[in-house]
Amino acid sequence: MTRDSRIADTLGVAADLPAWLQPPAVLSGRKRLALLGGTGSIGQSTLRVLRHDQVRPFETLGVGEACGAGRRFELYGISGHGNLGALAAAVQEFRPQVVVGSDREVARGWNACCPGFVGEFYEGPEGLVRLASDPAVDVVVAGIVGRAGLESTLAAIECGKVVGLANKETLVMAGHLATDLAERTGARLLPVDSEHNAIFQCLLGAGRKQVRRVVLTASGGPFRTWTVAEQASATPQQALAHPTWKMGAKISIDSATMMNKALELIEAKWLFDLEVEQLQVVVHPESIVHSLVEFVDGSVLAQLSPPDMALPIQQVLDFPERVESPAKKMDFLANWSLNFHSPDLDRFPALLLGLEVARRGGSCGVVLNAANEVAVQAFLDGGIGFTQIVPICRRVLDSHPFEAYPDLRSLLDLDRWARQETTQCISKP
């Protein structure tokens, strides 16, 4: 029996999970990674996991000494957009063969930023697609934020890669296309989002057909206890101050409006092929229980760990094995408690939008995502108030020309349309 078949066999991986959640075909050997969005929060957590995989501990290396390839992973390629400094630091440390500077303007400064780099440098969005489709790459970590991650994630799926999916917007915008494509190409879509990773872990070795409901936990964000009137005067700085997670700006604002949970409902529907009626959101301020699955017999499985993205990233990269991880560990002797309560839909109406979009499907996801991205940016730029974000999304969603099964071209047209429409809503309230 080979090591590969032994791993797959002993785990008894859930046979009735969708094809894109099955263990990768090739399990042994060092995996070559393409890290898209390497300069962001997910990117930096992924580098932490790779650092932990180094043969020699990072702390023992001399200044400027390259880590090189690790035991299980090699960073083959990495992308950054506006933050060339963070990109150059990662390149000096991990020596990838390919670097992508996706912002063409910023990319012009690459040579000055990293003069010793001898590998290949690609520019622009095409560079992302090229890296994601590179035959040398085994695993693509999709860590770009928002719509900007769509094409490269779809390219990785088209090439049958193992995709560590953080970019939830791909499934929100194009869940039907991404899952159909993965089914055809044999690509794996393994969830990095902590809630979906928790659900994935709970479903392994169980059975999706025996699932009664899936409960996504939500921290409630920085405004969990704020009234609508208080939220109306919230500043970007207050909205960015997430109580339990340290994340990029867009997802932090989405957590404050709870649009993040709305997007996650849509993501869960596509990823696990569940009925929307099986999905529920519960507020859990401690962010220790990352989600729960209830089975038909009433038994509930949950995944617990301190809030640290290194854990779901590592679980995905090593799936179906479990290995020692740099993620923070639970201390059961610390005096803590776990609380759960129902979300207040009057104060967090984004959840209703999420349920509606998950139910209607079709073009609703791409329109909601585009409207939200534009409205969030407008809030960060001081153009609208915090409590205007969700009503603007509602207006744009309600006025869009619904399509039941848009192809990629129609999706991109709808995305452009929704961005223009949202900009108009903002300028003429």
Ligand SMILES: NC(=O)c1ccc[n+]([C@@H]2O[C@H](COP(=O)([O-])OP(=O)(O)OC[C@H]3O[C@@H](n4cnc5c(N)ncnc54)[C@H](OP(=O)(O)O)[C@@H]3O)[C@@H](O)[C@H]2O)c1
């Ligand atoms: N952070 C978390 O804990 C977390 C948890 C679950 C899911 N996610 C999901 O993971 C994704 C990334 O989130 P994040 O928190 O890591 O965001 P982030 O910190 O803002 O990082 C975003 C990354 O995308 C790059 N980027 C930005 N605009 C781009 C563009 N137009 N084209 C190409 N690349 C672009 C950024 O490059 P520069 O920095 O170089 O500009 C950066 O590398 C999101 O979809 C989010 O919902 C994040």
